[in-house]
Amino acid sequence: MTEILDSYGVFRNGLISAEALRASGMTTYTVHRLTLRGELARVRRGWYVLGKHWTDARPDERYRLCVRATAAEATTELVLSHHSAAVMHGLPLIGPWPATVHALCPDAAGGSSHRLLTSHRNRGDLNPVTIAGVTVTSLTRTVVDMAVGSSFLIGVTMVDHVLHQEAVRRQREKRTGLHGSPPITKDVLLTELDAVQPRVGRRAAERAITFANGLSANAGESLSRVRFEELGFEVPELQVRFVVQGRTYFVDYFWRGVRKIGEFDGALKYSRGEVMAGRDVVGVVMAEKNRENILRPKVISFTRWGWDLAYDARAFAQFLTEQNVPRARRR
Incomplete structure (x- = not known):
């Protein structure tokens, strides 16, 4: 089907108009059948995309x-x-x-x-x-x-x-x-x-x-920082630099008063090319673990969390309390 549609030039950067489908010779019944079979997906009245394009698309x-x-x-x-x-x-x-x-x-x-x-x-x-x-x-x-x-x-x-x-x-x-x-x-x-x-x-x-702070590198880090603020915990320093054995490391969060490192681990990082650099997931996870082992002796504690925990405000508040994250001073 893609080849037929291509020959009529119906694609508009992925979108296909109902008018273009009719011009290519397709009847309303044909379009309906292609939609039922999943070969086409209706975006809104009068506009379609290829079914696979819609299925693979993120929200x-x-x-x-x-x-x-x-x-x-x-x-x-x-x-x-x-x-x-x-x-x-x-x-x-x-x-x-x-x-x-x-x-x-x-x-x-x-x-x-x-x-x-x-x-x-x-x-x-x-x-x-x-x-x-x-x-x-x-x-x-x-x-x-x-x-x-x-x-x-x-x-x-x-x-x-x-x-x-x-x-x-x-x-x-x-x-x-x-x-x-x-x-x-x-x-x-x-x-x-x-x-x-x-x-x-x-x-x-x-x-x-x-x-807002431009040192937050992704939405998960922003989410965590907002949670600290809303839940009454101290908002830590961001992207603090550590030099260990001649190598430089930056951490997501650092509570200097209690010498505590915090790291947000988003699942997305293990699927992004710039992070993976040709390595498999196991290799990336092991590298993260080795990095943590290098940094741990430089601080009193090291804590990690992910999307699900940070998104659930009640669970995150309990987690932060259990991890001894300092409370914010009363304003």
């Missing part, structure tokens, strides 16, 4: 397809925002992606929600960008909108991600001497927040932006 990839299909189906050009802009920018989300597509509608009398499209009566974005043929709010505006309208956890996770990526970009530019756009910093985000002037959620956004 963020499925939502991205839905966003692109909805934008393509719209009768007027949409400026997508919030979760929809976030997924197009590649921002991480802890929790499920929404079922609807979000767009700015500054001229509307109020925000509205339909089955597939949620519009927001926010100020328009003066600097929208185009990603994969879809117009979305700028990265700065997207992060601010998410910090305003989402939980502290989601806001911190996204701001952490952007600050971390910007730090990586600055390091690369310093090495190469090739400089791009000005970096996105906390001050830049707070300035954008002033420009947006949200009716509600301003203090929540300020809190998330202020708490």
Whole structure:
């Protein structure tokens, strides 16, 4: 089937329109049968993808397809925002992606929600960008909108991600001497927040932006740090450097007052090419264990945890207490 569809040029970066399927000679009945057999998957009314593409796609990839299909189906050009802009920018989300597509509608009398499209009566974005043929709010505006309208956890996770990526970009530019756009910093985000002037959620956004830290290298590390804050534990230093036998090691968390190292172990790290470097999982795990053995004599204690534990706030609080993680001082 793929060869037949290819010959008619029906693919639109993975998406297939119902109109293109009809033009290729397929009837409604044929499309229905292909869908039942799993050879096609319906993204939304009027848009499909190959079944294997949909089956193999991660939740963020499925939502991205839905966003692109909805934008393509719209009768007027949409400026997508919030979760929809976030997924197009590649921002991480802890929790499920929404079922609807979000767009700015500054001229509307109020925000509205339909089955597939949620519009927001926010100020328009003066600097929208185009990603994969879809117009979305700028990265700065997207992060601010998410910090305003989402939980502290989601806001911190996204701001952490952007600050971390910007730090990586600055390091690369310093090495190469090739400089791009000005970096996105906390001050830049707070300035954008002033420009947006949200009716509600301003203090929540300020809190998330202020708490954020670009030293958090992934969403799991951000999740853990948010849990420390919310559960009343001391927020540790991040990416602290240890030099042992002439070699340098950086640890995720370090509680200096009690000489304690904390490490977040996400399952994803054991499937990423830059971490695996051609090694098998056993080899990577053994390397991590050896690293821990080298660092343990330099501290009083060393604690590890993963996604499931950090996500369950009650279980994580009990775990941190049992591991003697220090409590935060009363503010």
